[in-house]
Amino acid sequence: GQQVMQIPQYQHVQEGEDFTTYCNSSTTLSNIQWYKQRPGGHPVFLIQLVKSGEVKKQKRLTFQFGEAKKNSSLHITATQTTDVGTYFCAIYGNKLVFGAGTILRVKS
């Protein structure tokens, strides 16, 4: 079945530094979703990307879908302690398949 590789597995940054997580697929994707899970919480939907080369912003978060629709990234500018958690990408084949997630820790 479809799979998506997410990197890095873990990142520890100083507050104010930027952060990026990447998702890569070997096949062309119809769309990609991003979720955030706070420590002790459940995944919460952030955004869905559908179009080739699409870029969407939510405050300090920038989401990008590759031109070939095989990869995607989530970039956080100037991280804050409220950004801590695990960020997942998820792709649809006949069902939603999640990446392994990137754990973000922020040192204040």
Add this chain to the structure above:
Amino acid sequence: DVKVTQSSRYLVKRTGEKVFLECVQDMDHENMFWYRQDPGLGLRLIYFSYDVKMKEKGDIPEGYSVSREKKERFSLILESASTNQTSMYLCASSSPGQGNNQPQHFGDGTRLSIL
């Protein structure tokens, strides 16, 4: 706001027991899902359902079954619990959409320990 409620936040059971995890959603969603979450493995789909009395196997259905007798309720059953089923279990629901690609709404999860 969509509310997905899982019956227990924490549960401890013994090996060989039959375990029921319940999930209820209040948004009249057609689609419901059960995942387990383990460190480093992300969320893995166990079973899903797109309609009442309908079920489909996900990626790791072995040792599990499900029941969907009513639209709002989706139950996960561990037929004979084993220690390797110790995990966080997450229920989710979504509305139907083109290609079934609607966002999923998750419950708070049940942390199940099998001793």
